[in-house]
Amino acid sequence: MNPTIKDVAKRANVSIATVSRILNDKPGFSEKTKRKVLKTIEELGYYPNAIARGLVNKKTQTIGVLIPTVSNLFSSEILNGIEDYANEEGVSVIVCNTASDGMKTINYLEVLAEKQVDGLIIVSESIKEGFYKAITEMGVPVVLVSTISFQYPIPYVKVDDKHAAFSATNYLIKKGHTKIAMITGNKNDPIAGIPRIEGYKSALVSNGIPVQEDYIFYSDGFAHQYGIEGMEELLRRKLDFTAVFASSDELAVAAMSVAYKNGIKIPDELSIIGYDNTKLAEMIIPSLTTVSQPLYDMGLKAATMLFSIKEKEDMIESRIMPHEIIERETVKTI
Incomplete structure (x- = not known):
């Protein structure tokens, strides 16, 4: 039979309330008593029951993370930051x-409400009315990562996608490219689709280069298959482009594979820049020049903010994280 908190209190000759205060790091006991109780816990092999402890302090010591996919490198980096x-x-x-x-x-959200999680982190999801209603009913703190809600007051952690896309396109222009195609996500996506498209167009206009819609391939997302479709379609259009800005690393790597199959040498005949700086960008040959989002740090910062809200500390402000161009081997100066 597993030892209980009552067994610990009896062996240490203290009250159950004292053991509970020590376990939950509350005041009201001496250092000597704390050492005695912790030694007794070790001797008995007592492991506090999280559910029982939650009934006492109204916390379950769990948080929920909602994320569109857990199978790609983008998600895994953010999750690593949160979990650490x-x-x-x-x-x-x-x-x-x-x-x-x-x-x-x-x-x-209903399952997490039943589990009585202490907080939520939502990654790369648009916050719809039904989601917000469910979150509000849960009454727990929430932080967004790599997304933003213009309608609801939820703190977020993300990069400035428009600025980052501008930086990527402007980088290609500074390398001498004026005929730049784009493979992007959904043009109706207000979170990552629209801002990255606007950043691309803004960089062209700022450098006196006309925006040509034929040079843009709009897809339904940022996954590998859309990069295949996008690059194949751009080649079918027989456009005279020297560079491609792909608005995710997966799109970029897919475009590179299509180029390879069509005998197009990168970067000698075509330059490509990605977006995210996942480990995939380093693994591909040639290694991918890309816009870096600090994905691990974004997850870490979101978790830090969530715990600050939980502890009712100072007002939590949203965070715009820095981006940078990581130069590797897929962009040529012309």
């Missing part, structure tokens, strides 16, 4: 793969 901070705080993380499916997201 949570583990330091002794908190467990429940990861929910929503697949950007509205009903699935609502179902997960």
Whole structure:
């Protein structure tokens, strides 16, 4: 039979309340008593029951993370940042793969409410009315990562996507490219689609280069398959472009593979720049020049903010994280 908090209190000759205060790092005991109780816990092999402890302090020491996919390098970097901070705080993380499916997201929010999680981190999801209603009913702190809500007052951690896309396109222009195609996500996506498209167009206009819609391929997302479709379509259009800005690393790597199959040498005949700076960018040959989002740090910062809200510290402000161009081997100066 597993030892209980009552067994610990009896062996240490203290009250159950004292053991509980020590376990939850509350005041009201001497250092000597603390050492005695901790030694007794070790001797008995007592492990506090998280559910029982939650009934006492109204906390379950768990947080929920909702994310569209857990299978790509973008997601894994953010999750690593979240989990590293949570583990330091002794908190467990429940990861929910929503697949950007509205009903699935609502179902997960209901499950997390039943689990009585202490907070939520939502990654790369648009916050719809139904989501916000469910979150509000849960009454827990929420932080967004790599997304933003213009309608609801939820703190976020992200880069300035328009500025980052401007930087990528402007980098190509400074390398001598004036005929620049773009493979991007959904043109109706207000979170990452529209800002990156606007950044690309703004860089062209700022440098006196006309925007040509034929040079832009709009897809439904940022995954590898859309990069294949995008590059194949751009080649079918027989456009005279010397560079491609792909608004994710997966899109860029897919474009590189299509170029290779068509005998197009990178960067000698075509330059490509990506977006994210996932490990994929380093692994591909030639290695991919890309815009770096500090994905791990974004996850870490989101978790830090969430715990600050939980502890009712100072007002939490949203964070715009820095981006930078990581120069590798896929862009040629002309």
